[in-house]
Amino acid sequence: MRRTLGVVAAGLAATLVVAGCSGRDLESDNKSEGGSGEQITLKVAFWGDMGLDNLKAAYEKEHPNVKIVLNSGEFNAQHEDLQKKLVAGSGAPDISAVDEGFIVQFRNQADKFVNLLDKGAGEFESKYLDWKWKASQSADGKQIGLGTDVGGLAMCYRSDLFEKAGLPKDRDAVSKLWTNWDDFIKVGQEYTKKTGKKFIDSGTNMFNPVLAQQPVGFYDEQENLQMNGGPKVAFDVSMKAIDAGISANLASFQPNWNQGFKKDQFAVLACPAWMLGHIQETAPDQKGKWDIASIPGGGGNWGGSWWTVPSQGKNIDAAVDFVKWMVQPAQQIEVFKTVGNLPSQPDLYKDPAVLDYKKEFMSNAPTGQIFAATAANLKPQYLGKKNGPTRVAVENVITRVQQGGLKSDAAWAEAVKQAEKVAKTGKA
Amino acid sequence: MSLTELRPASHRPAPPPKNVRTRSWLHRFDNKTAPYIFISPFFILFGIFGVFPLIFNGVVAVRNWRLDDPTLTGWAGLDNFNRLLSDEDFWNALGNTFGIFILSTVPQLLIALVIANLLNRKLRGNTFWRIGILLPYLTPVVASTLVFAIFFARDNGMANWFLSLVGFGQETPLDWRAQKWSAWIAIATMVNWKWIGYNALLYLSAMQAIPRDVYEAAAVDGAGPWRQLWRITVPMIQPVVVFTVILSTIGGLQLFNEPMMFDENPQSASGGSAHQFQTIAQLIYKVGWKDLDLGYAAAMSWALFLIILIVAGINTLLTRRIGGDR
Numbered sequence: 109m110r111r112t113l114g115v116v117a118a119g120l121a122a123t124l125v126v127a128g129c130s131g132r133d134l135e136s137d138n139k140s141e142g143g144s145g146e147q148i149t150l151k152v153a154f155w156g157d158m159g160l161d162n163l164k165a166a167y168e169k170e171h172p173n174v175k176i177v178l179n180s181g182e183f184n185a186q187h188e189d190l191q192k193k194l195v196a197g198s199g200a201p202d203i204s205a206v207d208e209g210f211i212v213q214f215r216n217q218a219d220k221f222v223n224l225l226d227k228g229a230g231e232f233e234s235k236y237l238d239w240k241w242k243a244s245q246s247a248d249g250k251q252i253g254l255g256t257d258v259g260g261l262a263m264c265y266r267s268d269l270f271e272k273a274g275l276p277k278d279r280d281a282v283s284k285l286w287t288n289w290d291d292f293i294k295v296g297q298e299y300t301k302k303t304g305k306k307f308i309d310s311g312t313n314m315f316n317p318v319l320a321q322q323p324v325g326f327y328d329e330q331e332n333l334q335m336n337g338g339p340k341v342a343f344d345v346s347m348k349a350i351d352a353g354i355s356a357n358l359a360s361f362q363p364n365w366n367q368g369f370k371k372d373q374f375a376v377l378a379c380p381a382w383m384l385g386h387i388q389e390t391a392p393d394q395k396g397k398w399d400i401a402s403i404p405g406g407g408g409n410w411g412g413s414w415w416t417v418p419s420q421g422k423n424i425d426a427a428v429d430f431v432k433w434m435v436q437p438a439q440q441i442e443v444f445k446t447v448g449n450l451p452s453q454p455d456l457y458k459d460p461a462v463l464d465y466k467k468e469f470m471s472n473a474p475t476g477q478i479f480a481a482t483a484a485n486l487k488p489q490y491l492g493k494k495n496g497p498t499r500v501a502v503e504n505v506i507t508r509v510q511q512g513g514l515k516s517d518a519a520w521a522e523a524v525k526q527a528e529k530v531a532k533t534g535k536a
Numbered sequence: 537m538s539l540t541e542l543r544p545a546s547h548r549p550a551p552p553p554k555n556v557r558t559r560s561w562l563h564r565f566d567n568k569t570a571p572y573i574f575i576s577p578f579f580i581l582f583g584i585f586g587v588f589p590l591i592f593n594g595v596v597a598v599r600n601w602r603l604d605d606p607t608l609t610g611w612a613g614l615d616n617f618n619r620l621l622s623d624e625d626f627w628n629a630l631g632n633t634f635g636i637f638i639l640s641t642v643p644q645l646l647i648a649l650v651i652a653n654l655l656n657r658k659l660r661g662n663t664f665w666r667i668g669i670l671l672p673y674l675t676p677v678v679a680s681t682l683v684f685a686i687f688f689a690r691d692n693g694m695a696n697w698f699l700s701l702v703g704f705g706q707e708t709p710l711d712w713r714a715q716k717w718s719a720w721i722a723i724a725t726m727v728n729w730k731w732i733g734y735n736a737l738l739y740l741s742a743m744q745a746i747p748r749d750v751y752e753a754a755a756v757d758g759a760g761p762w763r764q765l766w767r768i769t770v771p772m773i774q775p776v777v778v779f780t781v782i783l784s785t786i787g788g789l790q791l792f793n794e795p796m797m798f799d800e801n802p803q804s805a806s807g808g809s810a811h812q813f814q815t816i817a818q819l820i821y822k823v824g825w826k827d828l829d830l831g832y833a834a835a836m837s838w839a840l841f842l843i844i845l846i847v848a849g850i851n852t853l854l855t856r857r858i859g860g861d862r
Contacts, residue, residue, distance in 0.1 A: 182803065183803070184803035184804075185803065188825055188826070191603060191828065192825070195603050357690075359800040359801050362800050362801060363685070363686070364689060364690070364691065364800065367691075367692070368691075371691075371692075373691070497826065497827065500801075500804045500806065504804075504806060504809040504810070505809070507800075507809035508714075508809040508810050511711050511713070511714035511809060512711070512714065513714055513715070513809070513810060514810075533827060533829070
């Protein structure tokens with residue numbers, strides 16, 4: 109009898125342990141380890157390569173009680189994960205990067221983030237590009253993020269492929285080939301005619317940089333969809349490029365795109381500063397084959413991120429300290445040098461460490477000068493709450509044209525229809 | 537007990553033992569309650585992870601629940617379900633799901649039946665074949681789907697290479713993801729590849745239980761192998777056939793991984809540029825975690841639940857009829 113009860117008790121206890129332990133384990137991560145002072149672990153979530161490996165080592169050396177765990181994931185997945193954890197109330201990283209496409213969504217939930225102004229971040233305001241500072245601010249003035257980088261635009265090109273096609277190789281001469289997008293498409297046609305290969309990776313990678321150059325994007329500041337402004341201009345350019353037959357029709361950041369790099373399926377790639385890191389990561393053996401020219405139509409901003417501190421964290425102060433340290437000029441320059449991300453503090457554009465820097469991978473192109481110059485032309489664009497899904501919807505229409513399922517002259521009506529559908533579900 | 541002790545029982549009741557009450561209580565406890573305690577862990581876990589989410593999901597389905605707009609909240613009544621009826625994305629996804637479901641389930645079960653029938657004969661290296669046929673099932677679905685995604689790639693894909701051997705699509709290679717029919721075939725191929733072996737083994741184990749003399753008698757009466765398969769084997773393994781049909785109905789209507797990984801941009805969960813191969817499960821995921829509209833997503837999953845019940849019911853009836861139910 110006693111044995112029966114004992115077994116039952118053990119069984120129930122085991123069940124409870126199984127059901128309960130996972131949660132407890134996760135929490136204990138952040139608590140003190142051992143008895144020697146307070147050991148703190150900071151989890152940092154981001155995507156791609158944000159140049160943190162060296163920074164992490166340096167910071168840990170300076171702060172022996174802080175351990176930094178880097179978690180690099182997929183771009184969209186990281187943002188969605190953050191959103192889920194915010195709603196769930198636990199499990200968010202101590203520090204999370206947020207991209208411009210998502211910052212509006214998150215600044216509308218500012219109470220779920222630490223207001224960095226409460227932590228003395230106000231002193232940084234004057235250092236930042238004005239629009240970059242404001243973009244991570246909620247309507248009632250809470251600052252949820254400190255800017256990391258901005259996406260000043262340029263055009264990356266394969267100088268070796270250009271040479272083979274009889275086009276100029278030198279970056280100044282290439283820049284002179286195209287002052288506007290029509291010229292650019294003409295050069296592409298010439299290239300395709302001579303080599304039989306495609307010139308650009310995809311129509312969507314024409315659409316996005318052109319859209320980034322427009323004063324108004326998908327939404328105005330009252331969150332009204334404005335398809336007939338910037339989006340129409342950008343859409344027409346991308347349709348023209350597809351009709352000209354210069355697009356390799358590869359979906360960006362996907363396996364086929366990565367393969368396209370290796371098989372020389374395209375020769376140019378619209379290049380915000382952060383794209384340099386991607387190229388380097390995707391095609392490491394193409395060192396010295398890439399170079400950077402200016403982009404048709406002048407500057408523009410595409411991408412750029414902020415560091416945020418979700419308020420559910422257990423080590424908020426340590427997290428804020430680390431973020432403040434990361435946005436200091438020395439660290440910003442370090443990141444710029446390792447992965448190419450352009451700092452969002454204009455003073456740094458005049459810093460010799462940035463101006464004189466030459467990127468070896470990109471045929472020693474002076475990336476500092478190139479991107480600092482485009483950053484001067486930056487026209488910030490308001491990105492609505494539904495900017496991300498709207499972009500996906502329009503990109504899908506462009507892909508359908510590329511796949512032959514839709515004629516280019518019927519595509520615009522379809523794009524408007526799809527975008528309106530997204531905009532509507534946002535308000536329902 | 538010996539015969540000599542066969543005398544009437546004494547009328548005097550036995551002196552009650554001191555702790556008889558406790559003992560009988562314990563005895564009753566041991567007999568009546570203890571079994572329930574023994575099996576309780578299952579029901580507790582089932583309650584927490586099975587029943588509760590189901591009910592909670594039902595509650596969410598009749599509420600407004602938007603993560604991107606926390607102000608939109610409260611009871612929605614049947615709004616979410618009404619919206620479903622006029623949502624062309626939902627009907628498109630439903631069509632895709634059924635298209636892929638039919639393309640995958642029918643050949644899958646038929647081929648599995650034929651394979652099981654072959655394996656049921658005397659073969660050299662029996663075990664080898666039986667294990668071999670299960671191998672696709674052991675492969676993680678994400679891994680195999682990634683391989684298939686490359687297999688069905690537009691540029692440099694093996695499928696297009698095969699097609700080019702027979703002189704098809706040399707000029708413009710077939711973009712498998714671009715059209716409904718081609719995307720459906722590609723996804724159905726992945727599903728078939730994975731589940732044929734599994735179903736074949738189920739059929740095989742049922743077939744082994746059929747007595748040999750039935751076949752011998754049939755052979756004497758002049759029934760060929762096909763006739764034997766359809767008139768003897770299938771009716772006799774009918775319960776297993778019903779089981780596999782229900783399983784593949786559930787699996788087929790919940791199809792998620794394959795279309796997800798097949799997409800060029802898996803993160804958008806849009807199932808192709810024009811939703812050519814977006815399944816309901818994918819749409820639920822998109823509405824819930826991309827559009828952050830949990831109420832509507834919950835309504836969709838309830839709708840899917842009902843659809844699966846109905847389809848599984850219809851399939852069971854049909855299979856019983858085909859199997860020549862007594």
